[in-house]
Amino acid sequence: MxxxxxxxxxxxxxxxxxxxxxxxxxxxxxxxxxxxxxxxxxxxxxTPKYSSSAKVFVSTSGGSSVSDLQQGNTFTQQRVKTYADLTTTPIVLLPVISELGLDLSSTELANMITASAPLDTTLIEISVTNVDAALSAEIATAVSENLAKAVENIETASNETGAESPVKLTLVQHAEVPQTPVSPxxxxxxxxxxxxxxxxxxxxxxxxxxxDNRIRNERDIELISEAPILGGIVFDPKASERPLIVHDDPKSPRAESFRTLRTNLQFLDIGRENRSFVITSSIQGEGKSTTVANLAITLADAGARVLVVDADLRRPKLHEYLGLEGAVGLTDLLIGRAEPSDVIQPWGKGDLFVLPAGKIPPNPSELLGSEALVTLLAEFNRAFDIVLFDSAPLLPVTDAAILARLVGGTIVVCAAGKTHKGQLKGALANLSNVDTPVSGIVITMLPTKGPDAYGYGRYGYSYGYGDTGEPTESSPKVVASRP
Structure with missing residues (x-):
């Protein structure tokens, strides 16, 4: 799928x-x-700090009519804010310092005091915060009492008739010693x-x-390319020890990943006359060659006649993974030194055949773009159901891009957690420059745990296995189309 x-x-x-x-x-x-x-x-x-509060009521005297009372109340509300501001002035605080014997300046004491007048009321709430709970209560009460005296003196002095002050401040709530700190x-x-x-x-x-600019999952690839994701190969820490996981451990999740890839590859093969694919990557070490080898084995197990060609004429690895002699191979065919029947080697019990790279030539790009390869490709397509080319990475050299122009499709391998987004973009751009569309992308080294964990059922069908590790009757069996 x-x-x-x-x-x-x-x-x-x-x-x-x-x-x-x-x-x-x-x-x-x-x-x-x-x-x-x-x-x-x-x-x-x-250091814990305690807060204690006292309340002062502000009232006016004079007048007994309703109008006089309303005017007096309005006058009082207007003056309350002024009296609250007066609380932290030296005229109020200096007597408090003297009475309580505080070793503080009026400025230092003012920093401990806050006075507020709730809107539309004639109350002033005076709060004192200090590290000493008892002292905070004493200061709050003393400030309230001295505020009342100060206001009375000021209002009396400002009265031209010399009569008593019409404003009176009454301490209606004495400060209590707090039991719990307010800070911290x-x-x-x-x-x-x-x-x-x-x-x-x-x-x-x-x-x-x-x-982190590395490819992590299929979503990162979706943001870069519209090419379909053919499958994901889970990470195996022992991959270097057992590169042919489909052959060595057919029941493992990683082996199942290759079977899912095989299933998805069938959809790309429908109606194609050229049933050859070049499999490449952006850089070295993304699992390109092991992907080719394991995919070829699964295709052969499903009944297809498969040819694997090691077209990486710079660092050939397939013959090592498959345990074959690699002294002669593709390069010998391209220069006319040998015939296909002389160098193509069978592998395993199924219809899987391998064409090693042969000797490393000085001009790989020229050989891969030659007419000799076009002729060979036509012959391979007639003789085999599927031909897989393992090619060099796209970014270091142009070999894969040249080969991609000749084959039926191109599959790009991308290693999760290793390949950078810019590298994948560059590799796809190289293919686009030679007018070669990408048939699909395979993600390798996907983690099996964590948010980027890979579940192979996402990309295809699930399989059932018997005790022998072979597919059961309920398992889908994919056979590549023949001409």
């Missing part, structure tokens, strides 16, 4: 953020706990620390993801 590229724009941002969280949850958790720890530590080293607010500090730590962790995770 070819991967569907339609309808992939919905919920992209949310999905990406969820993926980042899944990948970097350890980093985010570390910063979260660091933020909580920093907030808790800050709260512990802070440990729950609030920890909540803020957790929020800051979480924000930093998420920010660093997003930044890390933005700076």
């Amino acid at each position: 070819l991967y569907d590229l339609e309808g992939k724009a919905d919920s992209v941002e949310l999905r990406d953020y969820i993926r980042i969280f899944q990948k970097s949850w350890v980093l985010i958790a570390v910063f979260l706990f660091l933020g909580i720890g920093a907030a808790a530590g800050y709260s512990i080293i802070q 607010n440990v729950p609030l500090n920890i909540a803020l620390g957790a929020l800051v730590g979480l924000a930093l962790g998420i920010g660093l995770a997003v930044l890390k993801e933005a700076l």
Whole structure:
């Protein structure tokens, strides 16, 4: 089943953020706990402070009519704000310092005091914050009493008749000694620390993801190319020890990945006269040659007559993976030194045949673009159901691009976690420059755990196996089309 590229724009941002969280949850958790720890530590080293409040009622005298009372109330509300501001002035604070014997200046004492007047009321609330709970209550009460005296003196002095002040401040709530500190607010500090730590962790995770330019999953490829994703090959830490996983461990998830790739390749083969494919990659080490070898084995197991050609005339590897003699091969055919029947070697029990690269020539690009190869390709297409060419990477040399112009299709191998997005773009651009469309992309080295984990059922059908490791009757069997 070819991967569907339609309808992939919905919920992209949310999905990406969820993926980042899944990948970097350890980093985010570390910063979260660091933020909580920093907030808790800050709260512990802070000296507790206590706050005590007293309330003063402001009233006016004179007049008994309703109109006089309304005017007096309006006058009082207008003056309350002024009296609240008067609380932190030296005229009020200096007597308090003297009475309580405080070793403070009026400015230092003013910094401990806040006075507020609620809207549409004639109350003034005076709060004092200090490290000494009892002292904060004493200061709040003393400030309230001295404010009343100061206002009375000021209003009396400003009265031209010399009569008593019409304004009176009454202490209606004495300050009480607080039992619990108001600072530090440990729950609030920890909540803020957790929020800051979480924000930093998420920010660093997003930044890390933005700076990571490597291909991670099929979505990264979708953003670069519209070519179908034919399949994904899961990562195997022992791949170098057992490159032919389909042959060595047919029940493994990685072997199943190649069978899924085989199934998807069938769709590309429908109606084609030229049933040859060049398999290449952007750079070295992306699993290109092992993909060719394992795919060829699965095709042969499904009943197809397959020819694998090692067209990497710079660093040939196929003969080593398959355990064959590679001294003679494709180069000998291209220069007319040998016939196909002399150098093509059978492999395994099925109809799988291998054409090694032969000796490394000084001019690989010229040989691969020669008329001799065109003639050979036509002969191969007549004799085999599918022909797979293992070619050199696209970015270092032009061999694969030249060969891609001659064959029926091009498959690009991309290694998850290794290939950079720019490298894949460059490789696809090289094919586009020679007017060669990409038949499909195969992702290798996909992780089996984590947010980028690969489930092979996503790209094709699932298979059942008996005790022998061979496909059961319920398993689909793919046979490449014949001319």
